[in-house]
Amino acid sequence: MLDTATVDPGASGVIAGFDHACLSHDDHIVFPELTLRIQQGDRIALLGRSGVGKSTLLEALRLRLDDQSAWCPQANALVPTLSAYHNIYMGRLAHFSRWQNLINLLRPDPTCWQEISELADTLGLDGLLRRQVDQLSGGQQQRVAIARALYQKRPVFIGDEPVASVDPRQGVRLLDLINARHQTCVVALHQRELALAHFDRIIGLDDGRIIIDAPANELSASDLDVLYVTD
């Protein structure tokens, strides 16, 4: 059973925040003046066109939260020549000693194997743990990336389009699983229906600014159209 750790949120319940911060990516300023507070327990969907700065914001959050956050990048951050098991195990590399890691590479640790195969079962990856990652389908690779984030057992989940290449029904199941295992979630998405149905707070980005920041139950799908208008 994976248990959930807690973050000490400080008096106000804010676990991460930006106050008139300037965020940049590759020497290029993306957010000139960003103000944002993330409370413990928030379930945030991050929406916006591609290239609008979702990944930059997630990266900055990840650095702020450091070891409080489980990071689920896009599937291309997997190591294609290692097995699915080893890719999931990598979530906790820092947790084990270097010698344990080295031995595990040659002969999987039985306890870790047990734990990871249970996790894989819940994600529909049963029987695929020994398979090299580049032999898995895009959807399977994405589930391996999610499994790795879950295996980190951290209170805050940060995901960059974690359900982009799985079918909608499975996407719902995966988001539920992520929500169940983490107190706080910040997830970039491109399916706005999923965002409205499964998250409490919607943040919409455009042109280096936050143009929507509201509870999901106060918004409708048409309110979000403004994010995808190209002028």
Added chain:
Amino acid sequence: MSRTEAPAGWFSWLRGDNVGARLLRLTLAMIAITLLLLPWADLSITTHDPWGELGRMLKGMLLPDITATESPLRALLLTIAFALWGVVLGIVLGFPLALIFMRSRLVRTLCAFVRAIHELFWALLFLQVFGLSAITALAAIALPYAATFAKVYAEILAQIDRRPARMLSSRTDRLSRFVYTELPLAWQRLSGYTRYRFECALRASVLLGFVGLPTLGYYLESAFRQGRYHEGGALLWAFYLLIALLPWWAHRRLLVPWLLGTAFLLGPWPSVNPTLLWQFLSHDIWPQPLLSGDIAALPGWFSGLPDLLPAIGNTLLLGLMSTVGSLLVALLAWPLVSRHFGNRATRTLGRSTLIVMRSTPELLLAFILLLLTGPSLLPAWIALSLHNGALIAFLAARHADEIRPGLPDIRGINLYSHELLPRIYPGILALLFYRAEVIMRETALLGMLGVVTLGFHIDSSFEYLMFDQAVALLMITALINMGVDVLSRRLRPDALPERRHQPRPAPVGDSV
């Protein structure tokens, strides 16, 4: 108002500032300089019946006599043993160096220096201390290979995808980071390169026979030198079989059995006298005036060196001629093995010809040609051009095979000149300049056969036990090679980017 452009003149293609024009200028300049200097090259044929000799050699190749050599199997296995253990020791030494290669200028310089001296020269040096022993053979292969592995492994590791490493927690230790996110990504290229170097090591191991170690080369040299061509032919066939069957006998699964099995073959092990070793290192290899502190006598010692200028001139000239020769051979030969030309039969024939040219060690090829022509630059030039040209032709053909011509109907020379060559030529030149370093190293080496390059004087200095002189000449050779390496890296096409409008960012880690 319409303005008609004047038709392009003959030389207008050379003037542009695009990559194509620059490569064309570079190529024509190299060919022009070579032609200009050619009258100074000694290309004479001094034997009186070269064609008859060639006929006898071919007859020997066609009718090999496998019973003539006393223990061919032992020579074959010893060749494998030296190559295998040499490469393994090279990896053991080179891999740790690869990890600090990019960070340490000292390591980079040291590796460049060690690489600049050919395996056979290292063998000559170690021979003075360890005699005809396994240590000499293994050190001669392992040392320069370690330097090469350090450089190439470091380059491969620098090119891997960094994204998987970035997702790890910042507290992950260095070793785990390396074995989980860097090594697996680089593994395929690392092992592919190591496999290629093993083939090179087999050739080097054969060549060790030329200094007297009992590998295949030893028997090959004596058979050819004494005109026993049927025996030489059999040994040569054995070597080609060894290379051709490499994928089967050198399978990854057989690595451990081979290592254990050949370990018992390695030998003889020398008894090293520490006093003599110390005497060699501290005294014999240093110029006498330097040891006695008599700096004033140093110019006198220098003037005692053999006439260096002609040797250096010959070395450089042969290097340039062979580079241009390799280019011409490659340009003519790559269509022979490309899917775009000929039919299955011509390609098979072309392939086997090129494989033979590529797998024969240059020194051996030059040695055989030298028996035909006598000692001049001619056999060395032909041998280096054929070997390196065939090697480049293979890679160029592989590159061309990936291209699908834009116009489906054109064939033959039109296909060659309009669709394929313009696309693969930058690649061919890049390979050529990579190879130039190797060609330079071999140019010096060919002196051992009597061609008056630097290697000739190195070889004879060792023969007369003038170690101080031999080591000084080795240093000069290494410096020249390092200089040529720097030059060819500057000229290499991937170092010739389109002129940019923005200044390039300073490389990370370089102090300003």
